[in-house]
Amino acid sequence: MLNRTSLLAAPALAAALLFSAPAAQAQISTPAASPKSTVTQRVGLTDITITYSRPSLKGRQAFGTLVPFGKRWRTGANQTTSIKFSDDVTVEGKKIPAGEYGIYTIPNKTEWLVVFNKSTKQGADVDGFKDDQDVARVSVKPYKLGNKVETFTIGFSDITPATANVDMMWELTGAKFKVTSEVEPKVMAQIDEKVIKNASPSANDLAAAAVYYYDNDKDLKQALAWMQKANATDPKFWNVHTEAKIRLKMKDYKGTVASAEQSKKLALDAKNADYVKMNEDLIVEAKKTGKL
Incomplete structure (x- = not known):
């Protein structure tokens, strides 16, 4: 049987539980180890948007260790890097329709294979990857950077009224592919x-x-x-x-x-x-x- 003290305490206890529940369920937000980034560039009359996550070296070696040679990489961290073209483009001589694609790369010491795939959510593992979703594959030559890049970076360079290079840079290695817009x-x-x-x-x-x-x-x-x-x-x-x-x-x-x-x-x-x-x-x- 409840006494007077219990009856008086019950509403206060209920209120405390009510207001403390959301606080107990809320998650603590901390900085991401590989923060998400989006870069956009207009090339000719075409908008190109790349969304990727940026891992850092933190004293480690990038290619050949963190990113093994000869294996498919999602070209960033956390999830597959995506690239979106507002219009049809040509990448290293291969035509790619307007749309959004995943960029998967297979780095090697003397050559990189860059794969544009219809899915941005396949992951990079061999078993889950669907080659029949590829829209284009291009081979590019890696090059040595003059300065060390601590955090993986994708950007645009050598921009003309109809073309631009997409540069992928990490540690002392760079690789790039040329995008041509139909102007x-x-x-x-x-x-x-x-x-x-x-x-x-x-x-x-x-x-x-x-x-x-x-x-x-x-x-x-x-x-x-x-x-x-x-x-x-x-x-x-x-x-x-x-x-x-x-x-x-x-x-x-x-x-x-x-x-x-x-x-x-x-x-x-x-x-x-x-x-x-x-x-x-x-x-x-x-x-x-x-x-x-």
């Missing part, structure tokens, strides 16, 4: 839609199309026509400078000087010393080359 068809489709077939293209679209033609050695007469049209309605010092460069490439030296002088004046008004200097250099080059 030309996409840009040309936009130019066709927004400039060629558009009765009233904007000055920005006209200038962008002209710059693309100039940068990629396409029809310079067409590039000049587009840039002139853009500058006629909305002259910007950077666009007028590009018009001068197009004229120089076409060996129109007098036109180059005239456009560069106009761009220089606009740059002076905008207090942009860099473009003032670039235009002055362009004028000197045009006068010297054209013997003006």
